[in-house]
Amino acid sequence: MADTRKFNRREVISKGLSLGLIAGGAVILGKPDFLLAKEKPVGIPDLVAVKNGEPDGMFKKAIELMGGMEQFIKKGQTVVVKPNIGFPRVPEVGATTNPLLIKTIIESCYTAGAKRVYVFDNVVTPTSGNAKNCYKLSGIEDAAKAARGIIVPVDDFSYREVTIPGGKKLKTADVHSLILDCDVFINAPVLKHHSSAHLSIAMKNLMGIVKNRMEYHLTGLDQCIADFCLYRKPDLNIVDAYRVLMSQGPAGPSNPQSANIQMKKTLLMSKDIVAVDAAAARIFGKEPEDIGYIKIAHTQKTGNMNLKELKIVTYAM
Amino acid sequence: MTLIKIRKIMSGIILILFILLFVGPEKLSVGLSDILLPFQFVPALVQTITQPEALFIAGLIFIVLITLIFGRVYCSFLCPLGTLQDLLIAGSRRLGLQPKHSFSKPHNSLRYTLLALTFVAILIGSLSLVSLIDPYSLTGRISAHFLQPLIIQTYNLGIMALKPFDLYWYPKQTAFVPLSVLAVTAGFFLLILYLAATRGRLYCNTVCPVGTFLGLLSRVSIFQFTLNQKACSECVRCENVCKAGCIDPQNASIDMSRCIGCFNCLNACSQSTISYQRRQRQTNIDNWSPARRGFIIGGVAAFAAGLLAFNANIRAFLGANSARANPPVTPPGSLNTTRFTQTCTACSLCVSVCPTQVLTPTFMDFGVSGLLQPKMNYEKSFCDYECNVCCKVCPTGALMPLSLDEKKLTQIGEAELLKDICVVFVDHNNCGACGEVCPTHAIRFVDKENILYPEIDKQYCIGCGACQLACPTVPRSIVVHTNAVHKKAEKYPYNLAPPRVTPRPSGGQVITPEKAVEQKKPPNKDFPF
Structure with missing residues (x-):
């Protein structure tokens, strides 16, 4: 299912960019197949990094550099935006994705023609009171609603079991049906310290779409986080590194005054979940190969953590 | 407006508020607990003994005073279990299960013994008996263990049905209640259902310790119901409507210790033979004899039990500390296990309001002396750091009203x-x-x-x-x-x-890091890759 979608998108991108070439030069060259088979369309960077702006402005710049939201969303598609809303914390703590960013992403999805945009996260301690607190306190519920996003509270009945192809430790996962049924999946994590995984970024954020997260903890957090990406990679990863929680993660203190925050004012965007995690690790001040799951995912060929090999576009505001 | 109408409206409102207290949202529950619970006898009494608080002392004095003036009107106006029984009685009358009530002899030995035992048990430091039979705690458990789950599951089904239309609401969860506790609650609920449907307010006049105690006061109340023997035609209309079965037209007597003050008889009497007026001196003393015997039996039972209370083995058997090698964790605000087991009447209000459902009523985890009291059940849930609702609603002082900051360091x-x-x-x-x-x-x-x-x-x-x-x-x-x-x-x-x-530099204040960064240096334009 994921493969079909990827093919469709690639097809569209390829078509748009290549039609002229095919019609003109490529036919003369006599090798039109070469263009269609190419891994990436010309001009689209592997990773975009923007800094020194506000969350909304940085996102707009980044998506522009990425070639526009239309690269990822076709008219009439359903989209899931998956922020990190794992803990009942106010945005100032840096434990949850910036609400303004989420709002801007949703607006951009609708502008690109999305039919529906869902927002949800499986909170870490899912009791009814707590889930509500997480959605409310993080400011994401209000922000999403303001942009006509559909906030979906978690329940126990919305998960379906899938097999992880080639998963070393994680063989199956119970994935939220919204992710399984949507056309476009946008991963919108926050970069923060994590007590038991060093960092929580894009790959770690995908624990919030599975129900059997305790299996990760039990059998080895790093391997399982990397394994899940063998099943499904997000269509786009947008990492919020605006306000970065540098210690006491992933929850941080409940009082923002006590939070160890650094204003990195950075936003990262990539289709490659390993690359975006690697870049975010650098922003945090760590080396990608020191983070267990980034290294494993790189070896499992989920993506590329060697930033030097990538086409990176940076922009400082 | 007749007194009966006032009673029906008032008691109806109170019952509805009680149901909201147990099934409503957190904030409503906290607000309602402040208004309703000081005017419930057992919570007011226990709170006054353990943790004197002006509102609860006032509530207790109010209940005693209105009983001394008007008789046991508490049982018909304020007690939620009483109203619940009245509804059942009305229902069973409609269904023809119990077309009329009739006079019955009081079960004096039973009721005074139960009252005495309850008091003795409290003296030893066990509220088990109170917990089991107190009308407020019973109402609480019936609401928390049956009504609330029923309502929440219906709500959850409702929101499931809305999901296909892209309308999402937060699902709710119900507290875990062990089967043994459910069985006890169900047993008492069925007993009350049965008694109310067939024998009127027999529970209130035989089992309920509050009813029995207020009955003692009501004997000497200023206003009393009296039957004028000379004018009475013995039409027994009053007897037929007396839910308490305390009117005996043959002997022209009304047992004020069992009269629940519902005022049904005043309306039923066509000749105004029954009157509600200031007590006349001669009428009171004669009616004492049948009651006195029961009272003496109760007294003897209390004395015997009191002697046992000083037996170390019995204390150890009842005591919470011997309950288990690893006793359960008690909720915040309970200060210590012994104090908790000696002040909680197991009304399950905390269980029903806890947003994380970590509180689980236990059957015997606290020993025989702490039947049905709640524990922190960490196999089912956890205690939310940012919450102190249980401390706010507890009506008996078993959970002290800790502020959120205090609770966070407890x-x-x-x-x-x-x-x-x-x-x-x-x-x-x-x-x-x-x-x-x-x-x-x-x-x-x-x-x-x-x-x-x-x-x-x-x-x-x-x-x-x-x-x-x-x-x-x-x-x-x-x-x-x-x-x-x-x-x-x-x-x-x-x-x-x-x-x-x-x-x-000036004080202990912390600079918000956002400002600190902005003030110190111009924005860095480099990327670490």
Whole structure:
């Protein structure tokens, strides 16, 4: 299912960019197949990094550099935006994705023609009171609603079991049906310290779409986080590194005054979940190969953590 | 408007408010608990004894005063279980199960013995008997264990049905109630259903200790119901409508100790033979004899039980401390296990309001002396760091009204890490499920070759159980042991944690890091890649 979608998108991108070439030069060259088979369309960077702006402005710049939201969303598609809303914390703590960013992403999805945009996260301690607190306190519920996003509270009945192809430790996962049924999946994590995984970024954020997260903890957090990406990679990863929680993660203190925050004012965007995690690790001040799951995912060929090999576009505001 | 109408409206409103108290949203429950509970006899009494608070003392005085003036009107106007029975009685009358009531002899030995035993049990330090038969606690358990789950499951079904239309609401969860506790609640509920449907207010006049006690006061109340024998045609209309079965037209007597003050008889009497007026002196003393015997029996039972109370073995048997080698964790605000078991009447109000459903009513976990009292059940849930609702609603003072800041530093138990089964120590893989959820940073991680090993700083632990719930191993590698006496936890020194948060030179205030960065240097335009 994921493969079909990827093919469709690639097809569209390829078509748009290549039609002229095919019609003109490529036919003369006599090798039109070469263009269609190419891994990436010309001009689209592997990773975009923007800094020194506000969350909304940085996102707009980044998506522009990425070639526009239309690269990822076709008219009439359903989209899931998956922020990190794992803990009942106010945005100032840096434990949850910036609400303004989420709002801007949703607006951009609708502008690109999305039919529906869902927002949800499986909170870490899912009791009814707590889930509500997480959605409310993080400011994401209000922000999403303001942009006509559909906030979906978690329940126990919305998960379906899938097999992880080639998963070393994680063989199956119970994935939220919204992710399984949507056309476009946008991963919108926050970069923060994590007590038991060093960092929580894009790959770690995908624990919030599975129900059997305790299996990760039990059998080895790093391997399982990397394994899940063998099943499904997000269509786009947008990492919020605006306000970065540098210690006491992933929850941080409940009082923002006590939070160890650094204003990195950075936003990262990539289709490659390993690359975006690697870049975010650098922003945090760590080396990608020191983070267990980034290294494993790189070896499992989920993506590329060697930033030097990538086409990176940076922009400082 | 007749007195009956006033009674029906008032008691109806109170019953509805009680149902809202137990099934309504958190804020409503807290508000209602402040208004309703000081005017319930047992909570007011226990609160006055253990944790004197003006409102509850006033409530207790109010109840005693209105009883001394008007008789047992409490039972018809204020008691939610009484109103519930009135509804059942009305229903059974419609169905023809109980077309008329009739006079019955009082079960004096039983009721006075129960009252006496209840008092003795309280003196020994056990509220078990009160918990079982007190009308308020019963109403609470019936609402919390049956009504609330019913309403919540209906709500959840409703929101499931809305999902296909892209309308999403937060699902709710119900508290876990063990089968043994459910059986006790169901048993009493059925008993009350049966008695109300067939024998009127027999429960109130035989089992209920509040009814019996207020009956003693009501004998000497200023206003009394009297039957004028000369004018009475013995039409027994009054007897037929008397739910308490306390009117005896043949002997022209009305047993004020059992009269629940419903005023039905005043309306029923066509000749105004029954009157509600100031007590005449001659009428009172004669009616004492049948009651006196029961009272004496009750007194003897109380005396015997009182002697037993000083027997060390019985105390040990009843005592909470002998309940188990590993006694359950008690909720915040309970101060210590002994105090908790001696003040909680197991109304399950805290169980019904707890937003994380961590409170579980237990059958015998606190021993015979603490039947049905709630514990912190960390196998089912955890205590939310940002919440102190249970402390706010508890009507008996079993849970002190701790402020949120006090509660956040109250160590109700202590977590212990079992390194021989913890996956990180056994498999050398990152797990960290416990540290992720610890709200006080009592669990920290030691980095050895990029593997993060958990350690507990017990001074910060408040025993909320989040780690125990999160631990993925079976059995759990991190468990919370109770503090028999609650302690004060240390405040986590955020300022000592890795840099960045800088103290302001003038005072202890902390500069918001956002400003600090902006003021110090111009924006850095480099990327680390």
